[in-house]
Amino acid sequence: DIVMTQSPDSLAVSLGERATINCKSSQSVLYSSNNKNYLAWYQQKPGQPPKVLIYWASTRESGVPDRFSGSGSATDFTLTISNLQAEDVAVYYCQQYYSAPYTFGQGTKLEIK
C-alpha cells in the first residue's frame, strides 16, 4: 500500500498570506508511460463532503480559485494557497490514485492566525 504523509498536521496563517501544505508518498505516483502524477488535493469544510481542488498534482479543477496551486512530482508534492481568505479555513487532504488502495494523507487543518 502507498502511504501518504502530510505535513504539518495543522497550521495557522494570517489573512492575505501564503499557506503551504506538503504531502509525501511512500513510493512514486508518477506513471512513466504518460508522465502524469496520480495525485489529487481535496478541501473539506465541516459537515461537508470533500471537494477536489487539484488533480494530476497541478491541474486546478474548474471553478477553483487560482490562489490554489499544486506542484511536485514522484513522491513529494505541495499545495500552496496564496492570499489566504477566510473561506479557505478547512482540512486539506492529498490522495493518490496510482493504485488501490487509493490512500489519503491524514489531513492538514488550516486556520486563520
Place this chain on the structure above:
Amino acid sequence: EVQLVESGGGLVQPGGSLTLSCAASGFTVTSNYMSWVRQAPGKGLEWVSVLYSGGSTKYAGSVKGRFIISRDTSKNTLSLQMNSLRADDTAVYYCARQGNGDYPNWFDAWGQGTLVSVSS
C-alpha cells in the same frame, strides 16, 4: 447535473449487517469507476472499496471479506453490503465517482454521506 445521494445508514449492533445505497443521477454508474470512502468521527478519510467499470472490485484490508460492493444497472445505484460490523466501522460513508477513463481517477463527485453507527 451530477448527483450522488446515499441512504441506508443507521445504528446497528456489533456483528450485525447493513446495506448502504447510492443513487446516481446525471451519469451512468456502470460506465464509471465508483468507490466508497468513509470518515470516522473527527478523523480523516479512508478509502473502502472500488467497483471498476468492467465489474471487478477491490477492498481495503480493514473491510475485505466483510463488505461487498455492487451496482444495480436498472436503478443506476451503487451499494455496499456490510457484514460482521465492528465498532471501528462507525463512520460517515461517502459514495464517490472516479471517472470513466482507462484507469480510476481522482474523486470528482461525492455524495453528502450517510452515518453508520455500530454500538450495543
